[in-house]
Amino acid sequence: MTTTDLRPWRGVLVATALPLNDDLSVNYDKYAEHCAWLVENGCDGVVPNGSLGEYQVLTPEERAKVVETAVAAIGGERVMPGVAAYGSAESRRWAEQARDAGCASVMLLPPNAYRADERAVLAHYAEVAKAGLPIVAYNNPIDTKVDLVPELLATLHGEGFIQGVKEFSGDVRRAYRLAELAPELDLLIGADDVLLELAIAGAKGWVAGYPNALPKSSVELYRAATGGDLDTALPLYRQLHPLLRWDSRVEFVQAIKLSMDIAGRPGGACRPPRVPLLPEQESAVRAATEKALAAGLA
Numbered sequence: 001m002t003t004t005d006l007r008p009w010r011g012v013l014v015a016t017a018l019p020l021n022d023d024l025s026v027n028y029d030k031y032a033e034h035c036a037w038l039v040e041n042g043c044d045g046v047v048p049n050g051s052l053g054e055y056q057v058l059t060p061e062e063r064a065k066v067v068e069t070a071v072a073a074i075g076g077e078r079v080m081p082g083v084a085a086y087g088s089a090e091s092r093r094w095a096e097q098a099r100d101a102g103c104a105s106v107m108l109l110p111p112n113a114y115r116a117d118e119r120a121v122l123a124h125y126a127e128v129a130k131a132g133l134p135i136v137a138y139n140n141p142i143d144t145k146v147d148l149v150p151e152l153l154a155t156l157h158g159e160g161f162i163q164g165v166k167e168f169s170g171d172v173r174r175a176y177r178l179a180e181l182a183p184e185l186d187l188l189i190g191a192d193d194v195l196l197e198l199a200i201a202g203a204k205g206w207v208a209g210y211p212n213a214l215p216k217s218s219v220e221l222y223r224a225a226t227g228g229d230l231d232t233a234l235p236l237y238r239q240l241h242p243l244l245r246w247d248s249r250v251e252f253v254q255a256i257k258l259s260m261d262i263a264g265r266p267g268g269a270c271r272p273p274r275v276p277l278l279p280e281q282e283s284a285v286r287a288a289t290e291k292a293l294a295a296g297l298a
Contacts, residue, residue, distance in 0.1 A: 007186060008077050008104040009136045009164050010205045011044030012222050015052040015082075017212045017257050018066065019266035026062050030266040032073040034212075037265075041215035045078035046070055047107055047207055049094075051143070052253055055082055057271040063094075067101050076102030080136065084109040088127040095131035105134040107166060107207070112144040118152060125161040136164040136188060138207075150174050154181035166190040166207045167198065170248065175201035189222075192247035196237045199225035209247040210240070213259035213267075213289065217297035239295060242288040251277055258282060259289040263298055 016038070019030035035046050048066045049055040055063055070079045083094035083106045095106045108128055110121045129135060137156060141147035148156075148165065156162045164186035167174060172194055175187055179202055189198045189206040199206075203226065211218040221240060224233035237244075246255035253270050254277045260267030269276075277285065292298075 007163070007204070008045065009080055009107075009134070009186065009188065012042070012206050012208055012211060012219050013045045013047050013080055013188075014038050014043050014208050014211045014215070015047045015050040016070070017253065017260060017267060018048075018053045018058075020268050020271065024269065024271050026058070026066065027266065028065060028069045031066065032069050034266055035070050035073040038211065038215055039074050039078065041211075042219035043208075043211055043215050044205075045080060046074065047080050047082060049084075050082040050107065050207070052209055052212075052256065053082070054253065054271055054274075055084070057273075064097055064101075067098055067103065071102045077104045079103045080105045080107055082107045082109075082138070083128065084112065084138070086111075086113040088124045091124070092128045092131055095128050095133055095135075099131055099133050103133065105136060105163070106131075107136045107138050108162075109138045109140065109144055110146040110148060112146065115145045118155075121146065121148070121152065122156065122159070122161070125156050126159070129161045134163045135161060136166055136186075136207075137162045138166045138168070139190070140168040142168070142170075150177040150181050153178060153185060157182045157185040164188055164205070168248075170194060172197040172201060175203070192244035193241060195221065195244065196225050196233060199233075200228075209252060209256050210243055210259070212256050213263045213265055214240070214243070214292060214297055217292070236297075239297065240292065243285075243292060246285060251281060255281070255285045258285050262286060262289045263293060 019027040048070045067081045081098045085091040139148035166188045168190035186204040189203045221236045257267035
């Protein structure tokens with residue numbers, strides 16, 4: 001790794017999809033191979049146990065083993081597990097598990113069992129910070145109904161609770177406000193389909209979905225965009241955007257896993273309550289993926 005060593009959440013960190021067997025049990029061997037393959041193809045690390053990794057429907061034993069598998073495959077400094085849970089004590093325990101497994105940082109949603117107020121959000125991050133690992137907050141007001149606005153993020157950073165934020169609101173204007181309020185807080189791209197806009201705005205990393213299927217072209221896009229090479233980034237962004245926009249749709253896990261299947265990666269089925277894509281959705285993802293592969297974007 002490079003300068004990301006001191007801030008291991010920087011760069012392209014893939015929110016890994018989780019390969020399942022036909023009986024929907026976890027295929028840890030395929031998962032280990034997938035993590036290694038992503039790093040071999042230019043990604044900086046992985047984020048297990050995010051929504052894309054279907055953490056909500058894993059048993060505690062499975063969830064712990066997923067983290068341990070990733071660490072064994074690519075080293076703990078490259079692994080930033082999601083530690084979201086309904087209770088702060090449970091999230092802290094997951095952060096401690098990540099720490100004990102050798103991880104260098106964790107990603108944490110705000111309280112998501114109810115619409116928490118600012119005091120509850122601060123108490124939640126304060127509790128999980130006791131585990132001693134750097135925390136990257138995850139702002140996803142669409143799914144959690146708790147919005148980590150720039151002012152609140154600046155407070156969390158000022159208290160020492162968070163070092164970065166995965167920003168998924170889709171509001172790219174927030175990047176500039178956040179830079180004014182908390183210039184040392186690292187902004188991470190949280191939705192694939194605003195990658196270029198947030199990269200231009202100064203993002204330091206990307207918690208990414210579509211590199212699960214197309215890592216090389218995705219990494220090329222990220223490096224060009226953050227490096228200011230718009231002659232490279234913009235045409236590539238336009239080519240990939242029909243796929244990237246699926247990352248912000250309800251069916252993002254199924255779509256990305258289908259693209260992985262088409263690209264020869266271990267995608268496969270999802271656990272309920274997720275259901276297969278509708279035929280028209282599947283045909284759209286398939287057509288966009290095949291077009292990307294034909295263009296040499298694998």
